[in-house]
Amino acid sequence: MSFTGRFCLRCGRKESDEEPLIDGLCLDCFLKERALAKIPNNVVLMRCPACGSVYVSGSWTPTSGSDEEALRYYIVETVIKKGKTHKSFKDVQLAVLNASNNRAEVLVRSFFMGKPVKQAFTINYRIEAKLCPKCLSVKTRDYEAILQVRFTGEPSEGVRRRVSKLISSVRSISSNVTDYEELREGVDVKFSNISAARQAANYLQGVLGGYIKESWKLHGVVGGRRYGKLSIVLRIPQLIPGELIVFRNSLMEVLDIQRDKLVLRDLTRDEVIKTSFKSLTKEGFRELSPEDxxxxxxxxxxxxxxxxxxxxxxxxxxxxxxxxxxxxxxxxxxxxxxxxxxxxxxxx
Missing domain, CATH: 2.40.50 (OB fold (Dihydrolipoamide Acetyltransferase, E2P))
Known part of the structure; x- marks a missing residue:
């Protein structure tokens, strides 16, 4: 087939057998003006905090628990498999990269006349925590321990999501979750056995820092013996290395987080100090924003x-x-x- 007399409406390039026009545009201009696939600007997903499954098109599907995999599965199911791609491009593939702070990059790849093409999109997303039916059925079981994750200041959506991902990423922890509830002040997770609750607390502490406090609460008397449940409180300061805080009336830089310890540099004295998260919270500190x-x-x-x-x-x-x-x-x-x-x- 020979093309004569047709030109790209945007740049004026002449159409050829090797590069036919797409909707009146050459390939380069098409990729600037149009989309290979109808990628949504905003995505809201439900993910089970216990097993990592995501809810898409009326059903729950297991995933690894990562935001990238959940978003990729959602877009494949709702866009690629439903034919929401341009007819001129075949075998459309996609990858989701750099998902953090409620934003992610979606890379769409395909071929046109044997030539590989790609487009990048930036989307906003939100992942809500909700127990899937399978894990919800476990919720009817009694619990032996509750882990209460609390933060200094109101927790951001990002840190809530990270707690959910960490809980669901370890099978020996997630399989013993009987209830998961997000609260304004933090997250409550109930466990069917005490060892799983302690494992979860230590795991979160190792990744996010903080200090742990345990206590027993009386829940009744069985056979003349008192029956209690373990309550574990993990307090997390929401600090990351590189941030500046005011502590003990001095400006300090956060250098490192070591489980229940914080490594700081006192910028007045140029000295490195270690303090516990418990002392930090008890004595009080102020986290500075870049505007300060x-x-x-x-x-x-x-x-x-x-x-x-x-x-x-x-x-x-x-x-x-x-x-x-x-x-x-x-x-x-x-x-x-x-x-x-x-x-x-x-x-x-």
């Missing part, structure tokens, strides 16, 4: 008797106190918080 302070990349031009002078990328010349020696030419960050300047070394 300014950071400037600088180079030391002078250091004398605990005073540093530095030239910064912003064009400013700054002076600040620093308790340890700095070399001329050394790269530093100058953090301004409440009109005070703090120096952070970028290398030891």
């Amino acid at each position: 302070y300014l950071i400037d990349e600088c180079e030391v031009t002078k250091f004398e008797e605990g005073r540093v002078t530095a030239s910064c990328v912003s064009g400013a010349m700054v002076e600040a106190s620093f308790p340890k020696h700095l070399s001329v030419g050394e790269r530093i960050q100058v953090i301004t918080y409440k009109d005070l300047k703090y120096v952070k070394r970028l290398r030891e």
Whole structure:
């Protein structure tokens, strides 16, 4: 078949046997103007926090529990298998990448006249936790322990979702869940046996940090003996390395999270300290947002008797106190918080 006299409506490229027009557009312009598949901008999914199954098209389907796999399954079922792809492209495949903070990248691949083509889409998504019928039937069983996950401040949707994924990712934990409830202040998970509840608490603590407290609550008397249930509270501070906090009246940087311990750098003294999450919560701290302070990349031009002078990328010349020696030419960050300047070394 020979094409003559037809041109791309967008760029004017002439149609050929090797590159026929698609809806009046050449391939390059089509990929800029149109979509290979009708990928939704927003996706809302239900996923079982106990087994990781997702609810799509009226049924529950097991998945690994990752956001990427859940989103890919949803789009394949609701878009690819339902023919919501352009007729000029065959064997459409897709991958979901970098799913975090309620956003994900969807990469769609196909072929046109033997030439591989691809398009990338960014979607917003939300995954809600709901027990599937199979796991819900387990809920009728009695429970021996409850794990109450609590946070400093109101938990974000992202951290709630992460708790759900962690619980469902370990079979010996998820198979013993009898109830899962998301609350304003955190998450309550009931378990059919005590060892699974303790395993879950230790696992979450190892990944997210925090401190654990156990107590027994009386639930009745059986055969003249008191009958109680174990209550485990895991308190998580919602901190990540690199964040700045105010603790003990000093500006500090979070360096590392080690189960029930937190490693901090006191920026006033340039000292590394360790504290427990329990002490952090008991003594009180304030988590800073990027709007609370300014950071400037600088180079030391002078250091004398605990005073540093530095030239910064912003064009400013700054002076600040620093308790340890700095070399001329050394790269530093100058953090301004409440009109005070703090120096952070970028290398030891």
